Amino acid sequence: MYKSLRHCAEDLEKHGMLVRVPFEVDPNLEMAEIHRRYYDVKGPAILFEKVKGSPFQAISNIYGTNERTDFIFRKTIPKLKKVLAIKADPSRLMKKPFSFAGVPFTALKALPQKARFSKPVSYGKTSIDQLPLVKSWPMDGGAFVLLPQVMSLPPGSKDIMQSNVGMYRIQLNGNAYETNKEIGLHYQLHRGIGIHHTEYNKSDEPFRVSIAIGGPPSHAFSAIMPMPEGISELTFAGMLGGRRYKYFYDEKGYPISADADFVITGTVVKNKKKPEGPFGDHLGYYSLEHDFPYMEVDNVYHRKDALWHFTVVGRPPQEDSGFGYLIHKLVEELAGQEFPGLKELNAVDAAGVHPLLLAVGFERYMPFREQRPEEILTIANRILGSGQTSLAKFLFIASGNDHPDLNTHDIKDYFEHVLERVDWKRDLHFQTKTTIDTLDYSGSGWNAGSKLIIACNGPKLRTLGNAVPAGLELPSHCNQISVALKGILAISMDTYTTATQAVQEMDSLKGYLEKQNLEEFPLIIVCDNAAFLAETLNNFLWVSFTRANPSHDVYGVGSMTEYKHWGCTGSLIIDARIKPHHAPVLEIDEKTKEKVDGYFREGVLKLGV
DSSP: OOOOHHHHHHHHHTTTTEEEEEEEOOOHHHHHHHHHHHHTTOOEEEEEEEETOOOOEEEOOOSHHHHHHHHHHHTTTTHHHHHHHHHHHHHHHSSSSSGGTTTTHHHTTOOOOOOOTTOOOGEEOOOGGGGGGOBBBTTTTSEESSEEEEEETTTTTGHHHHHHHOOOOOOOOOOOOTTTTTTEOOOOOTOOHHHHHHHHHHHSSSSEEEEEOOOSSSHHHHHHHHHOOSSSSSHHHHHHHHHHOOEEEEESSSSESSOSSSEEEEETTTOEEEEEOOOEOSSSSOOEEEEEEEEEEEEEEEOOEEEEEOOOOOOOSSTTTHHHHHHHHHHHGGGGHTEEEEEEEEOOOGGTTTEEEEEOOOOOSTTTTTOSHHHHHHHHHHTTGGGGGGSSSSEEEEOSSOOOOTTSSSHHHHHHHHHHOTTTTEEEEEEEEEOOTTOTTTTTTTTTTEEEEEEEEEOOOOOOOOOOTTOOOOTTTEEEEEETTTTEEEEEEOOOOOHHHHHHHHHHHHHTTTTTTTTOOOOOEEOOOHHHHHHHHOOOOOOOEEEOOOHHHHEEEEEEEEETTEEEEOEEEOSSSOOTTTTOOOOOOHHHHHHHHHHTTTTOOOOOO
């Protein structure tokens, strides 16, 4: 497989999957806008031959389509899936030994290899200000690295198998960072580097970190792969890449990837933080400026003919959606092992991944009794208690016992199935005053919010409507109504002002709805623009689940509390309006848009290869 990122680029170009931009392009907003144009039409990978202010070329969008991701890893995915299949069910090795004959050779690639003949001098050295300083959105606090491989080791260790490699955005300039000397590290909840940071805080050792950029495509992917604690991501990089991860230590003891295009080394400053952000993130909003750890830069290495690997995030889907696609493809057979009783799980990309999970599980506890959520609630709690899935905000889980074809990736059908059967008096389970995704500003504070499990098991209770009920009456502060999906109404309401005002508005709305028959519409989304929400499935998912905090923004017609369990006899209402504390929505810079429009209008760039 690929020995380097350049090797991958050449292969993509050979097969008509890469386009070159031969003229100078500004990394300040312009490169990101070009990237978005190609991504939006499922276009090729993009090689920027001349980056303004930098001697280095850059590449993006290599994971821009699922088909291209499959192509890049075409030789290793089948082999890796066999390794994972044995992990899911070891008896397969005994039943069909010849089918798994190559597994030991694949597993051998998992062992990192010290590159004994590589020395730091095989790399050149540069400075932060000479890198392609890609800024994606107008309000970004500076340039960021979005596909880094951030490697750390426990204090005193030089055992590469104890390393943690994560993907946490790196701010290269701006804010209070001293140019070329300091960069910001944005690591959040449930990140492995935090464990090492805690250990270093108790020691007198310097907290050394190496940040690799580029290298074989499997290396970037490994940094985002949810590996069990204590297992190095380098093992996965080797198996997915089809060649062992090669490394060495420089003269100061930093672990250096022998195959990366760039490696930034430095020391995390203990007990100090600096402002990081704002940053246009993968939920489609800006994550705001907050204090985060930072590191003092030691060296910036680069290989000969280096390629700067970058991507652009924003309202999903974006290129990073390819990571979710491949993770699901590889680990789908392991879901039942990680979460017993779970058939499948979908972290919905269009809703920003963490705000919305859809799941299908099995009920096996009491098959002789009336159907109701039992085991699927146990599964749901395990999902919310495990790693990255613990950041979920809305978790829908349905029983697959009587519906073996129920599929979380057929989202319209899934919602229809749930809404035909859900009992709002029984099936709502809140967790309040807990943690949510750091990037989600819908909560009650930074990293703070609530969760809602909607667990559905039972016979069909209703038929869903697909047209606005004739004669439906609404209060004056509601000004537009649309059908989002079968059984789901979107209602535009006046701009959200205060929580007190919102409660009054919802009480008024509930008063109107209680007097009318809305049995066919068990779910109502209150929003700023009902026509926009109902226009596409992605709009519905994005607006409904990124702008609501369950404990604060869920209401119900005929709401009631029974022994601390909240439910409602009529329609469930989610207030998904933008609130004053929410982060701003991402918007493209108009001057940059016009400039890039000109490239395509004049034929300098074409959306084909």
